[in-house]
Amino acid sequence: MTDASTLRVVEIGSGVGAAYAAKLLGDHGADVAKVESAAPAGNEPLGTRLALNVNKRSVCLDDDRDLDRLLSWADVVVHGLSPRAATAFGVAADRLLAMRRDLVVLAITPFGHCGPYKDYAGSELIVANAGGWASLTPGSHADPALPPLKVFGHQCALMTGTAGAMAALAFAAEAKRSGVGEFIDLSEQAYTASVLEAGVPAYTYRGWVLKRFHPRGLIPWGTFQAKDGAVFIVCVEQDQWERLVEFMGRPDWATLEVFATNAGRAENRDIVHQLVQEFVAEWNAEELYHAAQRHRICVSPVMDYAQVAASEHLRARGFFETVEHDGVEAVRHMASPILTTGGRAPIRRSAPRPGQHSREVLDGARPRPCRAASEPRLPLSGVRVVDLTWVWAGTFGAMNLAHLGAEVIRFESAKRPDLYRRMGMPPADGRASLNRSGMFNQWNQGKKSVAVDLADPRGVAVVKAFVAKSDVVVQNFATGVMERLGLGYEALRETNPRIVLASISGYGQTGPHRQYMGYGPATSPLTGISAATGYVGGGPEEVGVSMPDPNAGITAAFAVVSALARREATGQGDHLDVSLVEASAAFGMEAWMQYAMTGEQPARAGNRDLGMAPHGCFPALGDDEWVAIACANDAHWQRLAALIDPPLAAAARFATLAARKENEAELETIVGDWTKDRDRWATTALLQSAGIAAFPAFSCRDIAEDPHLSARGYIERLPHPEVGARAHTGIPWRLSRRPNGVRSPAPCLGADTDELLRDLVGYDDARIAELRREDVLS
Numbered sequence: 001m002t003d004a005s006t007l008r009v010v011e012i013g014s015g016v017g018a019a020y021a022a023k024l025l026g027d028h029g030a031d032v033a034k035v036e037s038a039a040p041a042g043n044e045p046l047g048t049r050l051a052l053n054v055n056k057r058s059v060c061l062d063d064d065r066d067l068d069r070l071l072s073w074a075d076v077v078v079h080g081l082s083p084r085a086a087t088a089f090g091v092a093a094d095r096l097l098a099m100r101r102d103l104v105v106l107a108i109t110p111f112g113h114c115g116p117y118k119d120y121a122g123s124e125l126i127v128a129n130a131g132g133w134a135s136l137t138p139g140s141h142a143d144p145a146l147p148p149l150k151v152f153g154h155q156c157a158l159m160t161g162t163a164g165a166m167a168a169l170a171f172a173a174e175a176k177r178s179g180v181g182e183f184i185d186l187s188e189q190a191y192t193a194s195v196l197e198a199g200v201p202a203y204t205y206r207g208w209v210l211k212r213f214h215p216r217g218l219i220p221w222g223t224f225q226a227k228d229g230a231v232f233i234v235c236v237e238q239d240q241w242e243r244l245v246e247f248m249g250r251p252d253w254a255t256l257e258v259f260a261t262n263a264g265r266a267e268n269r270d271i272v273h274q275l276v277q278e279f280v281a282e283w284n285a286e287e288l289y290h291a292a293q294r295h296r297i298c299v300s301p302v303m304d305y306a307q308v309a310a311s312e313h314l315r316a317r318g319f320f321e322t323v324e325h326d327g328v329e330a331v332r333h334m335a336s337p338i339l340t341t342g343g344r345a346p347i348r349r350s351a352p353r354p355g356q357h358s359r360e361v362l363d364g365a366r367p368r369p370c371r372a373a374s375e376p377r378l379p380l381s382g383v384r385v386v387d388l389t390w391v392w393a394g395t396f397g398a399m400n401l402a403h404l405g406a407e408v409i410r411f412e413s414a415k416r417p418d419l420y421r422r423m424g425m426p427p428a429d430g431r432a433s434l435n436r437s438g439m440f441n442q443w444n445q446g447k448k449s450v451a452v453d454l455a456d457p458r459g460v461a462v463v464k465a466f467v468a469k470s471d472v473v474v475q476n477f478a479t480g481v482m483e484r485l486g487l488g489y490e491a492l493r494e495t496n497p498r499i500v501l502a503s504i505s506g507y508g509q510t511g512p513h514r515q516y517m518g519y520g521p522a523t524s525p526l527t528g529i530s531a532a533t534g535y536v537g538g539g540p541e542e543v544g545v546s547m548p549d550p551n552a553g554i555t556a557a558f559a560v561v562s563a564l565a566r567r568e569a570t571g572q573g574d575h576l577d578v579s580l581v582e583a584s585a586a587f588g589m590e591a592w593m594q595y596a597m598t599g600e601q602p603a604r605a606g607n608r609d610l611g612m613a614p615h616g617c618f619p620a621l622g623d624d625e626w627v628a629i630a631c632a633n634d635a636h637w638q639r640l641a642a643l644i645d646p647p648l649a650a651a652a653r654f655a656t657l658a659a660r661k662e663n664e665a666e667l668e669t670i671v672g673d674w675t676k677d678r679d680r681w682a683t684t685a686l687l688q689s690a691g692i693a694a695f696p697a698f699s700c701r702d703i704a705e706d707p708h709l710s711a712r713g714y715i716e717r718l719p720h721p722e723v724g725a726r727a728h729t730g731i732p733w734r735l736s737r738r739p740n741g742v743r744s745p746a747p748c749l750g751a752d753t754d755e756l757l758r759d760l761v762g763y764d765d766a767r768i769a770e771l772r773r774e775d776v777l778s
Contacts (some may be wrong), residue, residue: 006075007025007028007029007030007031007075007076007169007172008030008031008033008073008074008075008076008368009022009025009026009030009031009032009033009074009075009076009077009078009168010032010033010035010070010071010073010074010076010077010078011032011033011034011035011056011077011078011079012035012077012078012079012081012089012091013035013079013080013081013085013086013089014080015079015080015081015108015109015157016048016052016080016124016154016157016158016161017080017108017154017156017157017158017160017161017164017186017188018078018079018080018106018107018108018161018164019034019052019053019080019161020052020157020158020161020162020165021078021106021108021161021162021164021165021168022034022056022078022165023052023053023054023055023056023161024161024162024165024558025076025078025165025168025169026054026055026056026349027055027336027345028165028169028345028562028565029345030076031057032055032056032057033056033057033058033059033070033074033357033361034053034056034057034058034059034352035059035060035061035067035070036058036059036060036354036355037060037354038060038354038355039354043610043611043612045590045593045594045610046328046597047331047590047593047594047596047597048589048590048593049351050323050325050328050331050333050350050351050593051333051334051351051589051590051592051593052351052589053351053352054323054333054347054349054350054351055347055348055349056349056351056352057349057352057356057357057360057361058352058353058354058355058356058357058358059355059357059358059361059362060354060355060358061358064090066362067090067091068090068099069362069365069367070361070362070365071091071096071099071100071103072099072100072365072367072368073365073366073367073368074100074103074368075102075103075104075172075175075176075368076103076104076105076106076168076172077091077096077103077104077105077106078106078108078164078168079091079105079106079107079108080107080108080109081107081109082109082113082118082119083113083118083119084119086107086113091105093105093107093113093183093185093736096183097181097183097736097737100181100368100370101179101180101181101370101373102175102176102178102179102180102181102368102370102371102373103175103181104168104171104172104175104181104182104184105181105182105183105184106164106167106168106184106186107183107184107185107186108157108160108161108164108186108188109122109186109187109188110122110123110126110127110130110187110188110189111130111187111188111189111708112185112186112187112189112190112712112734113185113734114185114711114712114734115187115708115709115711115712116707116708116711117130117189117708120688120693120695121632121688121691121692121693121694122188122189122693122695123612123630123632123693124150124153124154124155124156124157125150125607125609125615125616125617125628125630125693126628126630126693126694126695127156127157127188127189127192128150128151128155128156128192128628129148129150129617129626129628129695129696129697129698130189130192130628130695130696130698131156131188131189131190131191131192131193131196131698131703132192132193132196132199132698132699132700132702132703133151133156133192133195133196133544133545133547134148134149134150134544134617134628134697135148135211135212135626135697135698135699135700136148136196136199136210136211136212136544136545136700137149137150137151137212137533137541137542137543137544137545138212138533138534138541138542138543138544139212139214139216139542139543139544139545140222140223140541140542141212141213142213142215143213144211144213144624146212146213146535147606147607147616147617147618147619147626147697148212148617148626148628148697149212149533149534149535149541149544149606149607149617150606150607150617151529151533151543151544151547152529152532152533152588152590152591152602152604152605153529153532153587153588153589153590153591154590155529155543155547155587156188156191156192157188158586158587158589159191159192159195159547159550159551159554159587160186160187160188160191160192160732162551162554162555162558163186163191163400163554163557163558163732163733164184164186164733165558166400166404166554166557166558166561167184167186167379167404167733168184169558169561169562169565170379170380170404170561171184171379173379173564173565173568174376174377174378174379174381175371176371177374178371178373178374178375178376178377179370179371179372179373179374180373180374180376180737181737182376182735182736182737182738183735183736183737184733184734184735185733185734185735185736186732186733187712187714187732187733187734189708189709190709190712190714190729190732190733191732193698193703193709193714193729193732194550194729194730194732195396195545195547195550196545196700196703196729197392197439197545197546197549198210198424198425198438198439199545199700199703200442200700200703200704200727200728200729201424201425201437201438201439201441201442201728202425202438202700203699203700203701203704204438204704204726204727204728205425205426205427205428205438205723205726206425206427206428206438207428209699209700209701210699210700211624211699212544215266215269216266216269217262217266218234218235218236218262218266219235219262219265219266219269219272219273220233220234220235220241220244220265220269220272220273220276221233221234221235221521222234222273222542223302223525223539223540223542224273224276224277224280224281225277225280225281226280226281226283226284226285226288227281227282227283227284227285228284228285228286229284229285229286229301229302230285230301230302230525230539230540231280231285231288231289231299231300231301231302231525232299232300232301232302232521232522232525232530232542233276233280233292233297233298233299233522234298234519234521234522235297235298236298236419236519237419238261238262240296240297240298240517241262241265243295243296243297244276244292244295244297246295247291247292247295247297248276248279251275251279253275254275259272285301285302286301289301293513293516293517296517297517298517298518298519298522299522300518300522300523300525300526301525301526302525302530302531302540303525303526303527303528303531304528304531304601305528305531305532305591305592305594305595305596305601305602306595306601307528308526308527308528308585308592309332309595309596312512313507313511313512313513313581314511314581314582314585316510316511316512317339317508317510317511317579317582318335318339318343318344319334319335319337319344319582319585320332320333320334320335321333321334321335321344321346321347323347323350324350325350325351326350326352326353327353328597331593331596331597332596333347333593333596334582334585334586334589334592335347336586337555337578337579337582337583337585337586338555338556338558338559338562338576338577338578339508339509339510339576339577339578339582340559340563340574340575340576340577341574341575342574376737376738377405377738378404378405378738378739379404379405380401380404380405380406380561381405381406383401383405383406383407383471383472383564384406384407384409384466384469384470384471384472385398385401385402385406385407385408385409385470385471385472385473385474386409386411386463386466386467386470386472386473386474387408387409387410387411387447387474388411388454388463388473388474388475388477388482388487389410389474389475389476389504390418390419390476390477391418391419391420391476391549392420392443392520392546392549392550392553393476393504393520393548393549393550393552393553393556393580394474394475394476394502394504394553394556395418395420395443395444395476395553396443396549396550396553396554397474397502397504397552397553397554397555397556397557397560398410398447398474398553398557399443399444399445399446399447399553400553400554400557401472401474401557401560401561402445402446402447402743403446403731403742404561406472407448408446408447408448409447409448409449409450409466409470409752409756410444410447410448410449410450410747411450411452411454411463411466412449412450412451412452412749412750413451413452413453413454413455413459413778414434414451414749414750414778415453415455415778416455417434417749418440420437420439420440420443421434421435421437421440421749422434422437423437423439424437424438424439424440425437425438425439426438427723427726433722434749435720435721435722435723435748435749436722436723438723438726440746441720441723441726441728441745441746442728442729442746443746444746444747445716445718445728445730445742445744445745445746446742446743446744447744447746447747448747448751448752448756449747449748449749449750449751449752449753450462450466450750450752450753450756450757451749451750451753451777451778452753452776452777453775453776453777453778454485456774456775456776457486458771458774458776459776460485460486460487462757462761462771462776462777463487464487464491464492464495465761465763466756466760466761467487467492467495467496467499468495468496468761469496469760469761470496470499471498471499471500471564472499472500472501472502472560472564473487473492473499473500473501473502474502474504474556474560475487475501475502475503475504476503476504476505477505478505478515478517479503479505479507479508479509479514479515480515482503489501489503489575493573496573497573498567498571498572498573499573500560500563500564500567500573500574500576501573501574501575501576502556502559502560502563502576502578503575503576503577503578504552504553504556504578504579504580505518505578505579505580506518506519506523506579506580506581507579507580507581508577508578508579508581508582509575509577510577518579518580518581519546520546520547520548520549520580521542521546523548523580523581523584524542524543524547524548524584525540526581526585527548527581527584527585527588528585528588528591528592528595529543529584529585529587529588529591530542530543531601531604532588532591532601532602532603532604533604534604534606535604535606536604536605536606536608538604538606539604540604541604547584548580548581548583548584549580551580551583551584551587552578552579552580552583552584555578555583555586556576556578556583559576559578560576563576590602607628608664609630610661611657612630612631612632612633612657613631613637613657613660613661613664613667614629614631614637614640614660614664614667614668614671615629615630615631616628616629616668616671617697618668618671618672618675618676619672619675619676620675620676620678620679620680620683620696621676621677621678621679621680622679622680625680625696625697626680626696626697627675627680627683627684627694627695627696627697628694628695628696628697629671629675629683629687629692629693629694630692630693630694631692631693632692632693633657634655634656634657636690636691636692636693637654637660639690639691639692640671640687640690640692641654643674643686643687643690644670644671644674645674648670653666654667680696680697681696684696703729704727712734713730713734713740713741714729714730714731714732715727715728715729715730716728716729716730716741716742718742718744718745719745720745720746721748722748728742728745730742750777750778753777754768757777
């Protein structure tokens with residue numbers, strides 16, 4: 001892997017996703033040179049700029065020779081430019097790879113650089129709708145008249161940026177080995193569509209189209225009002241409900257047979273929620289949180305950013321770092337969400353002024369010698385991963401390592417099968433099997449499976465035999481479980497001193513709340529993001545999908561790639577501690593920086609944006625059909641106004657952004673009246689042809705059937721032995737010089753047990769047969 005101290009990165013163009021990817025590479029230790037104009041983007045808040053640009057140097061270019069000098073110096077180029085803009089700027093992938101055969105180019109754009117929508121204008125709002133997330137958000141209202149909702153900030157861009165940093169770092173290492181670079185064409189739409197949890201499997205396996213106003217299947221699930229604030233409660237497993245009943249003092253209603261099963265509670269969800277609300281109303285939120293967690297019940301307060309800042313747990317884990325910026329008072333930043341044995345990646349440089357390092361960088365930009373070429377391969381080819389994950393967060397992270405070419409071996413048992421194998425959307429034909437779950441088959445593509453009982457010491461010995469021949473272990477058991485199994489980091493390091501262990505949990509491996517129960521839906525309330533997300537005039541909302549799980553998973557995958565790079569340089573393994581809380585809080589950087597710099601809690605603004613108007617999701621022709629529109633500037637508004645009603649373009653009350661914001665409710669009514677009788681695709685085509693960002697609010701059915709995503713090879717239909725060829729979301733990036741696509745469908749439970757025991761760890765047939773007779777391999 002590439003030594004961090006020698007990795008050189010050039011960042012070009014606008015785009016939060018690209019900026020965040022480059023920032024993460026800077027956190028890793030790379031030398032990042034940010035190319036920008038002398039005046040930063042006018043609509044970018046100062047706090048956002050500071051947060052996105054720490055650990056970078058800034059360069060302003062005088063001419064094309066300066067650009068070429070930088071490109072000859074770089075190992076990686078990261079940009080957020082559309083195909084046309086990249087060509088105009090001189091950084092089209094074909095030009096760059098012709099200049100430097102071993103260069104890695106990462107482009108992060110709303111729709112990617114290939115496919116029918118490649119030239120569409122986009123924004124965070126557009127991506128949230130095109131990627132299917134908005135149609136599932138907030139997931140807590142029964143009123144379909146409320147539009148799909150964008151979560152606060154640039155969540156889609158930041159998630160995609162993390163995936164981009166992971167891929168760029170991995171391919172930089174492979175380019176160093178082979179001398180063959182790569183163009184990584186990463187689509188924000190595709191990445192967002194890859195983290196919709198049950199959405200796509202529900203459609204492709206059951207024919208269901210999930211919507212934001214559909215009721216939840218697990219009860220209780222939702223936000224309840226305590227005396228002094230809101231709390232979120234979810235009971236995923238039956239034993240959690242039983243603990244909640246005990247915690248509530250076994251009220252008579254809770255012991256009725258009708259509430260004994262989740263199916264019964266789901267049929268009577270309104271009654272259950274009303275009665276749970278009566279119990280919650282007697283508590284203060286913070287007291288209820290800690291008391292319930294002591295009983296292993298997943299309760300979390302809906303925290304604003306003042307509460308996040310005061311969190312004893314985050315403080316104890318060192319999640320905040322104060323930075324002195326030039327011309328700005330000291331600002332408390334959220335630190336890296338990855339805690340290693342050496343601590344968190346430090347902020348070595350404050351955010352630079354535009355052009356602050358131009359001469360320093362350009363004068364020192366010596367060309368890299370181009371390496372001799374050998375056969376290129378996927379970057380994690382030859383890396384073996386022991387996958388000890390459960391449900392989604394760790395499982396998603398390990399799958400992304402498989403997408404990069406790693407051999408990922410999943411260890412599981414029919415005695416206590418994964419929740420997704422048991423409950424995750426089997427096909428509608430009625431045949432039951434642990435291998436027929438859409439949820440499991442979606443998130444375990446590209447892996448192998450070994451059946452082994454970890455409750456048996458001999459099963460633990462089997463896992464250790466694999467660890468001895470592996471590079472990485474990924475686990476997301478509750479904190480302390482690995483140690484109790486004899487598989488903690490110290491035990492693994494005795495087996496393999498070079499092992500990299502990635503531990504993913506709700507609250508992390510350390511800190512006063514490390515034993516607290518944390519699920520993804522209950523994590524967003526802890527991060528401030530739920531408090532900042534909601535309709536205008538409404539309360540805090542859920543984020544629609546259990547997004548903290550894949551947030552932690554992709555953060556851990558990036559951490560693994562980074563740790564492998566450090567291991568190449570130092571020979572040392574590492575223990576990576578990634579929590580759902582910190583991984584998701586990091587994606588709320590814009591809201592946090594607003595609070596950190598002003599002391600103000602971000603207001604809930606629905607789909608509105610401070611720097612754009614109109615900016616929202618508007619009704620279209622048909623049942624629950626919507627179209628998202630984002631007018632980026634006055635010129636875009638003038639074009640839209642001319643399409644709606646030509647005299648409107650001259651209306652003084654809408655002539656400027658300030659005027660449109662002052663009259664935003666009327667403006668939205670006018671736009672909605674124009675869109676509501678028009679087909680969503682007709683509106684999209686008309687506005688995109690005028691250069692205005694617009695796109696339908698996609699459902700998960702739209703994702704599975706979208707011609708653009710299919711043209712990019714993103715929708716996978718690999719044949720599975722028990723469910724056949726069903727549509728799954730695949731890899732959100734396209735490569736130009738290496739194979740694309742998922743390599744294999746999700747495995748059947750234990751499908752690779754005998755082969756791997758025999759060929760990899762050297763067990764003979766007699767030993768395998770004995771373990772099978774003793775029910776260890778099951």
